[in-house]
Amino acid sequence: MPCIKPAQPENVKGINEETFIREGKGELKVMVENSDETMETTMSGSLKSVEEIAEMLGVEAREGRIEAVVDGVQVKMERGKLELEFESGERMRIEKA
Structure with missing residues (x-):
């Protein structure tokens, strides 16, 4: 079983959608839903890998999923x-869009 580092509160506290996005080519669809409305927009870039985000959050990725x-x-x-x-x-x- 791999060693998992706990999430650092100072790193997790300021997380927003840009934290998960790598600048570069590609296009992403971002949707925010609450009980009243749904907002949808597109952004340039690509999602960071599952492994990168797992490490950032201090969790384990299993079979390419979190x-x-x-x-x-x-x-x-x-x-x-x-x-x-x-x-x-x-x-x-x-x-991905």
């Missing part, structure tokens, strides 16, 4: 798709 709760946020990720669900019920999805 399913974990970090600081009250449910994180689900597979290659090309990331979903975050917050305690407030708000959800954010980032995926």
Whole structure:
């Protein structure tokens, strides 16, 4: 079993959608949903790898996927798709466009 480093609170605290995106070519669709509305936009760049994000959050990636709760946020990720669900019920999805 690989050694997992705990998430650093100072690193996890300031995380936003740009944290998961690598600048460069490609296009991503970002959707934010809450009980009242859904906002959708596109951004240039690509998602960081599952392994990079797992290390950043201090969780283990299994079979190329992440399913974990970090600081009250449910994180689900597979290659090309990331979903975050917050305690407030708000959800954010980032995926290849």
